[in-house]
Amino acid sequence: MVDVVLFHHALGLTQGVIAFAADLRAGGHVVHTPDLFAGRTFDTLEQGVQHAREIGFGEIIQRGARAVDGLASELVYVGLSLGVLPAQYLAQTRPGARGAIFLHACLPRSEFGSAWPKALPAQIHAMDADPFFVGDGDIEAAKALAGESADVRLFLYPGDEHLFSDRLLAAYDPAAAAVLQRRLLDFLADR
Structure with a gap:
């Protein structure tokens, strides 16, 4: 069992994200779901991304950092x-991480x-024709990260959907x- 922090996608902390967290909890893990949008949810990615732009991407990151301030450092960070x-x-950047899972996105490591932290295991999951993941350069960042660290694995699935994991x-x-x-769940069980 590990402690997981699950950061929601641009639609906000939706029922789909809550259901995803419940699946992880059913695997025996403690899952924290910070709300980076302070209760706001959106029907379209465009609306959610516009809201994130209004907040500022730097502020989104800082809200995430503040959300873990009171938590132990031995966490697995999951981002949708x-x-x-x-x-x-x-x-x-936060010492003690036990792992990271990036779903549908990846930034250049140099960001x-x-x-990449030595011996920090991570997984990246996306569809191979996702217009955001491929078109915005995330796939190159993911391939580079997996190429520089044996602890990072990239999993590509056939298809062109972005948030394919949200039921x-x-x-x-x-x-x-x-x-x-x-x-x-296998990754979390190994932590």
Whole structure:
């Protein structure tokens, strides 16, 4: 059992994110779900991303950092799309991380430091034709990160959906999400 911090996607702390957290809890883990949007949720990615821009991406990261202030340092950070911002920041900069999982997004490692933390295991999951993951350069960042550290694994799934792991969205892909869930739970069990 590990303590997990799950950072939500650009739609906010939706029922789909809460259900995802419940799946991790069912695996025996303690899961914290900070609300980076202070209760706001959105129906479209465009609305959510616009809200994040209004807040500022730096502030999104800092809200994530403040959310873990009172928690032990031995955490696994999980980010869903926009939530990868604070998850990756904390994994790279807060000592004690036990692992990181980036779903649907990945930033260049240089965004938060000169090197990936030694022996920090991580997984990156996305669809191979996701227009955001591929079109915004996340796939290159993910491949580079996996290429520089043997502790980082990239998993690409066939398809073009972005938030395919959220079972309450039209983008949900049950087959890919089931494989992702198994890999994620296996990863957590090894921590």
